[in-house]
Amino acid sequence: xxxxxxxGLDGTETGERAIAFAKDLxxxxxxxxxxxxxxxxxxxxxxxxxxxxxxxxxxxxxxxxLATTRIVTPxxxxxxxAGFNALGIVxxxxxxxxxxxITLEQGGSQIVVGRASADGLKKRIFGSSTQNLxxxxxxxxxxxx
Amino acid sequence: MKGDYSDPxxxxxxxxFQALATALSGTVGLGNIAGVAVAIxxxxxxxxxxxxxxxxxxxxxxxxxxxxxVKYRNEYDDGTVSGGPMYYMSKGFNELGLPGGKILAVxxxxxxxxGALGGGNMFQANQAHQQIAGITGEYPGWITGxxxxxIVFAVxxxxxxxxxxxxxxxxxxxxxxxxxxxxxxxxxxxxxxGWAFGQIFAGAFTGxxxxxxxxxxxxxxxxxxxxxxxxxxxxxxxxxxxxxxKEPITExxxxxxxxxxxTVVICTMxxxxxxxxxxxxxxPATGLYMLTEDGSGIATVDGNSGVSLTSAAFGSAFxxxxxxxxxAVVLFAFSTMISWSYYGLKAWTYLFGEGHTxxxxxxxxxCVFVVIGAAANLGPVIDxxxxxxxxxxxVNVFALYFLMKVVRQELASYAERLxxxxxxKFGH
Numbered sequence: 001x002x003x004x005x006x007x008g009l010d011g012t013e014t015g016e017r018a019i020a021f022a023k024d025l026x027x028x029x030x031x032x033x034x035x036x037x038x039x040x041x042x043x044x045x046x047x048x049x050x051x052x053x054x055x056x057x058x059x060x061x062x063x064x065x066l067a068t069t070r071i072v073t074p075x076x077x078x079x080x081x082a083g084f085n086a087l088g089i090v091x092x093x094x095x096x097x098x099x100x101x102i103t104l105e106q107g108g109s110q111i112v113v114g115r116a117s118a119d120g121l122k123k124r125i126f127g128s129s130t131q132n133l134x135x136x137x138x139x140x141x142x143x144x145x
Numbered sequence: 146m147k148g149d150y151s152d153p154x155x156x157x158x159x160x161x162f163q164a165l166a167t168a169l170s171g172t173v174g175l176g177n178i179a180g181v182a183v184a185i186x187x188x189x190x191x192x193x194x195x196x197x198x199x200x201x202x203x204x205x206x207x208x209x210x211x212x213x214x215v216k217y218r219n220e221y222d223d224g225t226v227s228g229g230p231m232y233y234m235s236k237g238f239n240e241l242g243l244p245g246g247k248i249l250a251v252x253x254x255x256x257x258x259x260g261a262l263g264g265g266n267m268f269q270a271n272q273a274h275q276q277i278a279g280i281t282g283e284y285p286g287w288i289t290g291x292x293x294x295x296i297v298f299a300v301x302x303x304x305x306x307x308x309x310x311x312x313x314x315x316x317x318x319x320x321x322x323x324x325x326x327x328x329x330x331x332x333x334x335x336x337x338x339g340w341a342f343g344q345i346f347a348g349a350f351t352g353x354x355x356x357x358x359x360x361x362x363x364x365x366x367x368x369x370x371x372x373x374x375x376x377x378x379x380x381x382x383x384x385x386x387x388x389x390x391k392e393p394i395t396e397x398x399x400x401x402x403x404x405x406x407x408t409v410v411i412c413t414m415x416x417x418x419x420x421x422x423x424x425x426x427x428x429p430a431t432g433l434y435m436l437t438e439d440g441s442g443i444a445t446v447d448g449n450s451g452v453s454l455t456s457a458a459f460g461s462a463f464x465x466x467x468x469x470x471x472x473a474v475v476l477f478a479f480s481t482m483i484s485w486s487y488y489g490l491k492a493w494t495y496l497f498g499e500g501h502t503x504x505x506x507x508x509x510x511x512c513v514f515v516v517i518g519a520a521a522n523l524g525p526v527i528d529x530x531x532x533x534x535x536x537x538x539x540v541n542v543f544a545l546y547f548l549m550k551v552v553r554q555e556l557a558s559y560a561e562r563l564x565x566x567x568x569x570k571f572g573h
């Protein structure tokens with residue numbers, strides 16, 4: 001059975017370090033599949049204007065498209081070029097919850113993420129996505145600095 | 146509504162909650178604050194009873210129209226959607242092989258534009274001005290109108306989306322605050338709740354010397370309820386059609402909540418506050434409500450009517466509340482105008498086609514009516530708004546009657562698949 005490692009990206013350079021770490025890990029483990037996941041922060045409980053609602057579907061396609069072409073596909077291509085078995089997933093939702101959900105769906109055995117870039121007041125009140133992930137994930141989480 | 150039956154792969158689309166919140170911010174507003182006061186001021190406390198009845202009935206028509214709105218919407222290649230009564234009228238009637246769908250759709254669109262200019266615009270501007278003037282002292286309405294028109298213009302023509310977005314975010318909190326304040330006042334007068342309900346029930350069937358008697362109370366109740374929750378009018382169907390669900394019926398279930406929250410809960414609270422704080426003057430000799438001199442309504446303390454009646458009722462409990470209410474009224478009025486400008490625009494583009502210049506013409510007309518509404522008297526504004534919205538409702542309900550069986554089939558098929566497990570709950 002192959003081990004699956006989920007890499008959570010956030011579009012910053014910490015993602016690169018998460019990928020590097022996951023690569024290293026995968027090499028040590030042997031047969032490994034790497035799942036590159038990017039979660040677009042989104043909540044179903046926000047308030048929107050009618051016009052925003054009408055355009056929502058189009059926006060969503062654009063967001064998915066952008067995340068796929070700018071972040072996920074280059075990462076997956078890079079991993080494949082380096083000889084790894086890799087696939088990419090882009091999804092909307094709460095970052096911590098969704099990353100965990102993707103991992104469970106894929107049968108991943110651990111999650112690797114970069115340290116979150118949120119800081120200041122927001123982090124003090126809500127905690128960062130990384131903290132939430134570490135606290136609530138169903139599999140071990142590695143946070144790369 | 147919680148989304149337990151929503152597919153996680155649809156995450157990122159407009160959620161049921163968002164569609165409900167958007168539609169609610171279009172409906173919860175002055176209808177609940179000022180409309181109730183108008184109803185009680187003319188029809189007496191009994192009008193409240195009929196408002197509640199109308200609200201409960203409204204749940205059924207809302208369910209039907211929102212289901213149809215989603216089922217028969219247009220989806221364009223660029224991913225945007227347009228829906229609403231004009232689409233289910235023309236498409237639905239075609240599908241059933243009935244004639245006249247197109248004519249109904251055109252009629253509805255015309256009335257919808259008038260409704261947008263009346264109830265969705267002039268009434269809002271008018272009451273917002275009345276509320277502001279009540280605090281700052283009297284000044285000409287066109288000044289408020291111009292300021293409002295300027296802001297509305299900036300949003301709908303200038304594309305200053307940020308203002309709309311801020312409003313959309315503040316309005317729900319205003320709504321919650323309004324309900325809380327009403328609750329506190331009602332609890333403070335807890336001993337009178339029974340009496341107030343007694344007034345509402347007695348008034349509903351006897352009239353208590355109200356203008357027009359029991360029928361007057363009934364008409365006022367139904368009118369203001371329709372005005373407030375827009376059930377049967379067709380406007381909410383436009384707002385709900387943006388949701389991308391494979392099951393139109395689920396949108397119908399969500400929309401059921403609207404008339405309930407709007408009319409049955411919020412309107413009743415406003416009514417209780419007005420009755421409990423005794424804003425209506427009772428003739429000590431007969432124990433009946435005193436009519437105003439021209440007999441058009443019930444005499445109130447200080448002769449208030451419309452939004453100022455609600456304001457005075459809340460103000461009698463909390464001296465500072467009229468200020469908060471003024472801000473709330475302005476924001477509610479504003480968000481309702483933005484919502485209705487969208488509904489009106491959809492009807493306009495249905496009639497004349499899409500296009501930048503055509504849309505601009507409507508938007509400019511819309512802004513002009515903001516000024517007219519703020520400067521005019523309440524009476525004619527309400528009459529015009531009522532007429533337009535009533536006309537929308539007549540056309541819409543007529544169409545709903547014929548399309549009802551489509552909804553019934555949808556419902557039966559959904560229930561069947563739910564039972565057989567074809568539609569399953571997505572675990573969270």
